[in-house]
Amino acid sequence: MDRGKSESEDVELSSSGEEKEKVVSGDMNIEMNLDAIKDIRKQYKKIKRYMRSSIYTVAMLDGREQIVSRLLKDQEDNPT
DSSP states (O other): OOHHHHOEEEEEEOTTSOEEEEEEETTEEEEEEHHHHHHHHHHHHHHHHHHHSHHHHHHHHHTOOOHHHHHHHHHHHSOO
């Protein structure tokens, strides 16, 4: 998708110092908090690294794994 032609984006700092990006595409006007997205991405990478580890495999075999299981259960209960 070529964002340069179809969408315009502005990056601005709010009074609290949070970086926000404003994306305008057709009829949509979306504001995203880039600092929050960075935090979510960091947590996602940490969980994916955990899932590739041998500790996760052993915990799954023992039945003690709770981190990923809880996230998957929450996703099943509240689909978006």
